[in-house]
Amino acid sequence: MCLGIPARLESIDEAADDCFRTGKISFGGISRTVSLAMLTEAKPGDYVLVHAGVALSLISEQEATTVFEYLKESGELGEEGLAEEET
Template sequence: MCLAVPAKVIAIDGAVGRVERAGIEREVSLMLLPEAKVGDYVLVHAGFAMQIVDETDADETDALLAEMHGAPRTVELEGLH
């Protein structure tokens, strides 16, 4: 229902940002994400930045598998509860 992709903010002019993904650029509105800064990766949906992408959110496959095989659950696995 909601196609959205990450892109990098490369310029900001008021409530309008310019984002880049794979060399493709487009203007996006920052009205829904006024805290975005140049250099942030943001999730873009329908021409709007919706959220800052937290790049430290690691691939959790290994941790998940360890958990499924009996290792104690870690705090990270709870996500951001």
Template sequence: MCLAVPGQIVSILDHDDPLLRAGKVSFGGVLKDVSLAYVPHAEVGDYVIVHVGFALNVIDVEEAERTLQLLDNISPPV
């Protein structure tokens, strides 16, 4: 089973080669470098679904928040 997690784009590094387009994505405050090659229309502030370092799709805020809440509900308490 694969899990793709929503995160919010906080910065974008555009490149002459669209396959090298990348950005920093926040996952609950944890920043990760993510390839944005598959979502050329994505902008700072957008939520994207990320799997193994690749943003696969842009999703709306409501869907992202709903998914994050569901993930939070299944996480064991610390």
């Protein structure tokens, strides 16, 4: 089973072609760069589902909020973001 985490797409690196395009995402207070190769239609402000550094699909803001609320309730999302992502 894999876990996809919702994130807001903050910016896109426009220098790369669609196959190698990356973007900066934010989730739970953490920012990361992810591959956008599978989501050529994604644009800043969209919410995406991310797994293993790849944005897999577009999701609604409501769906992203619901997942983050669940993660907070379950203790998987701390004050600084996802518990396993803390450094």
